[in-house]
Amino acid sequence: MPTRSRPLPGLRPLALAIALAACAGAPPTAQAKKHHAPSDDAAPAGQACPLGTFICPPRPVSYAMCRPNALLSFYQPGLPRDTLGRETALTDVHAVHANASDRQVYHLSGRVRLQRYDQLLRADDVTYNDRTTAYDAKGNVRYQESGLLMSASHMRGTTTPEHGVADDVNYQLLSSRGNGKAKTATLIDKQHSNYHYATYSTCDPDDRVWEFDAKSIVIDKVSGVGKAHSAVMRYKGVPFMYLPYFTFPVDDRRKSGFLFPMIGHSSNAGYMLSLPYYLNLAPNYDATITPQLYSQRGTMASGEFRYLTQGSHGILDFSYLPSDQHAHTDHHGNVRNDLDNGANRYFINYQDYTRLPGRWSFTTHIRHVSDRYFFRDFSNDLVRSSSSVLHSDAYLRGSGQWWSASFGADRYESIDQRLTDSGLQYKRWPRATFNLNIPIDERLQFSMTNEAVAFRKNDAVEGNRLDIYPKLAMPFQGAAWYVRPEVGYRFTGYQLLDGYQKYGYTEKNPTRSVPIVDVDSGLIFERDADLFGHHYTQTLEPRLYYLYVPYRDQSNQPLFDTREMTFDYWQLFTTNRFSGADRQMNANNLTAAVTSRLLDDGGVERASVSFGQIRYFTPQRVQAYGAETDYSGSAYVAQGTLNLTDKWRLTSSYQWDPNNRQTDVGTVGFQRRLGANGIVNFSYRYRDQFMEQFDVSAVYPLSDRWRLLGRWNVSLRDQTTFKRGAPKTIEALAGIEYDSCCVAVQLVGRHYVDDEQGDTNNAIMLQIQFKGLGSFNPQTEDFLRHAILGYQ
Known part of the structure; x- marks a missing residue:
């Protein structure tokens, strides 16, 4: 029977197991959950x-x-999951037979088991020289630590200094699922090991769908990188790639190296092949360089640079294709565009967020493209998206307990071959906002939105606009009711630049001042309801919203950034159906609406239905385009x-x-x-x-x-x-x-x-x-x- 004893006299603490620890190819971070599944990587993917x-x-x-x-069949649960107590722990030894007749050479045989903290060594026969620290383990050698399982037929070496050689090795890196076999393994030290004539894969050891075999594989636990020399990649045993040298990760840390290639085809650019290379430049910044070969266009160089500092983070993307010989043809029936063959094509995208002293920050998002056909030609590989306009902006922003402010600029660039510059939005060059939300007392609240913008665009009326909108609100509410009256006053003034007359405007400094009054009120009724065998709380929520805005003639005001918003349910309760400040609708309206909900026992809304309409008491005279209307009510929604x-x-x-x-x-x-x-x-x-x-x-x-x-x-x-x-x-x-x-x-x-x-x-x-x-x-x-x- 195995015997349990105190540590052998003079034996270095777990001498044999310490030497084997150098086989580990990854930091000991895997955490055992159960037998046969010690790695967290085996957990299911995230919830839907x-x-x-x-x-x-x-x-x-x-x-x-x-x-x-099968390799994990000797995994022993319950061992520590770190190495912090390894140096001070005592060694626990079990063996059927122990022989130390000369007090220098110890011989253990018969189900030998040595454990110190997270390290566990098992073998049929172990010999250890106390003077030279040489060891020799034979027969069914099995070793486990927090990050590694390994088996071998024979292992020998020394513990001081740590060095060893193992034969017929099977290994499993628990933290990364990396596993393989090796003819021999040289244990250099605790952090480095070299596997000779070895294989590596993350597949099941008994079902390696893919693997590579190499003349040598070096595992570096310090950097988390493995290095393979003279390697052949195999898929189901069939070789398909030879690599004289490459590196791969052995844990979850980032590392430089090639990413997986991408193959595609599109009508506009032909066949495409990309081979990204990742650069782990520093812990807080990295880059990816991607050469892309288009059969009909040429070679494009793309890249991405990311950075993260204590006060900022950002990203820079770029793509550049020199001398596009097919730039003049869009490949849709050989239709010609206004580019010349041989044109250089490029796209730049830069984003940055920087924290400034106090409660201030600076954000930047700059995008620029060489021509408006770029995304048409190169967005066809499923990985880029295009719209008709590229938006760039840069803003200084700040906020306090009751205020927020911003100052910056917005620029727009056409990427649609049918959209001319005259059809673009105005540049907001610059734009400033300042908003307040101040509780005066328990019931009375004061808020104010302010915006000053300079609008610029070629071949169009240009000018500056100031919009000021202070409001007072005094909400009343109970457990099943609310009444929220609000009164505001909106002033909008313009300063049009010289030349405004040729665009049909007769006044250089038009203004608009208008009071805005609204009252939002509602009731909430509840009752128990049972449907389909489940219990719910059903609500009935009638709501009335009254809005009064007197009419102001705004025909002499330009339309810089104003559009009529899409009408939907929430438009029943807004003070303006126009975006921007160039138009403020007139109103003498009453909205009547009702909502009913089903809430489950956890308060989750399982069903809801809403219905409402605006009733107009005066004509709708303010329009962005077209004549005024005199409807008695809006659409039913x-x-x-x-x-x-x-x-x-x-x-x-x-x-x-x-x-x-x-x-x-x-x-x-x-x-x-x-x-x-x-x-x-x-x-x-x-x-x-x-x-x-x-x-x-x-x-x-x-x-x-x-x-x-x-x-x-x-x-x-x-x-x-x-x-x-x-x-x-x-x-x-x-x-x-x-x-x-x-x-x-x-x-x-x-x-x-x-x-x-x-x-x-x-x-x-x-x-x-x-x-x-x-x-x-x-x-x-x-x-x-x-x-x-x-x-x-």
């Missing part, structure tokens, strides 16, 4: 994001599908949500205009979760004289490993006449994902309309991830999280 979330967070790399492997379980959600809205006796808006949206990794979405959107579309998207799990992706967005109306015609596909997307223990593959194809003329483009993208060999390029995943509601 709530239904209705527009953009879900990315899924972390998961090893949840890895099988419990209804909206509702139904979410009785966490598996599905239904949303709907509807607007019917009694003045035109037609539907203005109608939408229906449905979302259903399929298991833990799937989702299906359907939406129908109608807006009179603007669009009628339906959109279907899904992530369908075929199994734990395979998922199908799809989206189909279809327009049912002709863009010019708004008549029903042949449905036109706006975007069609199809893809497939494969995720296994150590390999993930994503293939996505996309067909989409990329301009208002209806021109279409096709793109395809393939990404492969070998888990544990470096960061995965998440660009296709970023696109899918924006394209498919609920994708994760």
